[in-house]
Amino acid sequence: MFENLSDRLSQTLRNITGKGRLTEDNIKDTLREVRMALLEADVALPVIKEFINNVKQKSVGLEVSKSLNPGQAFLKIVNAELVSAMGEANESLNLATQKPAVLMMAGLQGAGKTTSVGKLAKFLKEREKKKVLVVSADVYRPAAIKQLETLATDIGVEFFPSTVEQKPVDIASAAISHAKLQFFDVVILDTAGRLHVDNDMMNEIKALHQSVQPVETLFVVDAMTGQDAANTAKAFNEALPLTGVILTKADGDARGGAALSIRSITGKPIKFIGMGEKTDALEPFHPDRIASRILGMGDVLSLIEEVERKVDKDKAMKLANKVKKGKGFDLEDFRDQLAQMRNMGGMMSMMGKLPGMSQLPDNVKDKVNDKQFVQMEAIINSMTQKERTHPDLIKGSRKKRIAAGSGTQIQDVNRLLKQFTQMQKMMKKMSGKGGMSKMMRGMKGMMPPGGFGGPGGPGGMFGR
Template sequence: MATALTDKLSSLVKKISGQARITEANVQDMLREVRMALLEADVALPVVRDFIARVKDKAMGQEVLGSLKPGQALVGIVNRELAATMGEGVADLDLAAQPPAVILMSGLQGSGKTTTTAKLSRHLIQKRKKKVLTVSGDVYRPAAIEQLKTVTAQAGADWFPSTPDQKPLDIARAALDHAKKHFYDVLIVDTAGRLAIDEALMAEIKALHGALNPVETLFVVDAMQGQDAANTARAFKEALPLTGIVLTKMDGDSRGGAALSVRQITGAPIKFAGVSEKIDGLEVFDAERHAGRILGMGDVVALVEQVTANVDIEAAKKLADKMKSGSGFDLQDFLGQLQQMKQMGGLGSLMDKLPSQMTGKTTDADLARAEKDIKRKEGIINSMTPLERRKPELLKATRKRRIAAGAGVHVQEVNRLLKEFEQMQGMMKQFKGGALAKMMRKMGGAKGLGGLLGGGGMPPLPPGFGGPGGPKRPF
């Protein structure tokens, strides 16, 4: 996420945090580098100017000059001002209205409105316990209505049918009437997008807004648009009273400019960020935590939330009990660890939330190789019989050849996996009799992670991860 900007700013953070003395000259040098990094990340020029002016004003004040650690104080200012540029803290949806509360989704075609409508439905069902109905007013794109029907079903919400020969206003009124009669808490209206802003699009969405009187009017914008995101944000702000922004495709954004531009241009808070293609890949946007990620400080809170939400606690507890009793760690348990990694969103999603000093110079190519390695291991273990997984000592030459052929790999790959398994098995033996629990208590009793680790919540990292020069294991 925002890798280019993060790389530049995190290296700058390391450089200035160690400064024992801050002068006007080195503040100017630092701000020049920050300005260049922001402009290259496609942050809108007025936003950059305002940000630099605020940082400079505070950097030359007593807060930094009178500090015992001026370098760290300066980093703190940059962090706070980044967060302030994107909004203060968390801005949640305001659903305090006579049901059904109507949410109007706006944005250009291709911004991810339809997928976001489904993700938002999922969020409201799971986190807010709401009964949700969706409807598509996009009568211009042939597959739009069917697409919303499919993704709404995946989200576990209800879908109101519409057809391309209907008028968007008639569809919206019929859906609202249905939502009232069937006691829905929330109605989400997915509107039509265009490839570019035009008068017809704006007139239609204004009419929909007037008829529906939504409690939330969300502007969905592709984070990869960069400078274009600022232009579209400005046009939608002039047409609609926006109440919030959803940034999509944050997982593919190498620049990061949109997150820093749209909040200031629209005046509306960023409420959500799309962080993966999965139906649950929508995060409540926290400006302070996102600023930390951009500066390479990571987001350990989000990491703990992600691990806690996706790890099978019951399975982890069973494995912890198994280790405690000394029953042994087998290949089925090893496979379970690999599957836990997938449930947590994969290595890329986890590494993104770790501070840059922990991850080292990990490239996308490194992560892709590591993900591929995990899939290969999974394929090898799946080629084994249940008995072989329980009793790895049975795996002699003939069986290894059969397993390799079944997984489509060389026998050397099977041997490599078994060697890694033996290392993991040896490590797990140390946890016999509750040794891990004792170790966690000595470390300060990290309650949230202790249970997960006790069950092997973090699987073994692939070759190159955690070794010399590579990223370190987070826990």
């Protein structure tokens, strides 16, 4: 996410953070680079102008000149302005109303509204413990109604049926009446995609809004449309009283223009950000964490929250007890670890949240790809139960069979076994006295000079 902007800003700011003192000249040069980075990221011009002016005013003042480390003080100012441009803090949904709280989704065709309804329903059900009803008022696209029904079944929330013959206002009224009778906490109403220049369609959604009086009217917009996303949101906001924005497809947006422009142009907060196709790939939008990621400083808080939510604590406890008792770490355990990592969005997703990862060379990043982990799982799956619990049995003919069964080469099987052996040694160190510090030293040995994630030579964790 935002790779291009992150790379440009990180490089530019790295050049100035080492300076012993800041002058108007070197601040001017750096700000020119920052302006270029924001232009390339497709940030709206008024937003860039205000951003640069604010940074300049604060940088040439006392805040930087009296600082012990002027370069770091400048970085702090840029970080604070990024946070300010995106809205200071996360603004959660306003659900403090008479039940059911009605949430209405609006947006252009293809922005990901229906998928976002499903993701939001799952978020509210699992993290907020709400009883959720979803309903589609998209009477122009029968496939949208079916899509929402399928999503509702997948995530385990109730779907209120509707047909293309009905009027959107009637559908919404019937769904809300049903929700009141069945004591639902939240109703999420999906609407048809429409252009803000289509008067008939805009009048229809205005009438729908007037009828249902939602507590939240969320505009769903594609991050990859850059500053156009902010302009479209502004046009919709003039017709509908929007309460917030859901930014979708942010995992495919290497620029970041939408995230940096929407708040300033519309005055409306980005409440959620869609980070993938899976139904759990919707996160509350935290401007401070996003700014930290853009500047290459990572997002450790989000990583910790993700670990808390997605790691199977029972399995982790069983493995810890097994290792403590000296029963050893086998290939079944190794496969479980790989599956847990995949469940958390893969290695690249985790690395993106760690500080300093944006500064890794591209050839190092290329070594750590998620395809490799899929291949490793496939190799372990091709082994017999006995081979997984007794890896020492895997010799010549067995390796040949495992490679054939997983569609890989014998050298791939050898590499996996080597990586497994290193992991096994690490786990063994962990079970003894002073386990954690020993494990960290072991991990250091598995890494290349310069840090985590590199190829590490022929014996490295991700080496080839």
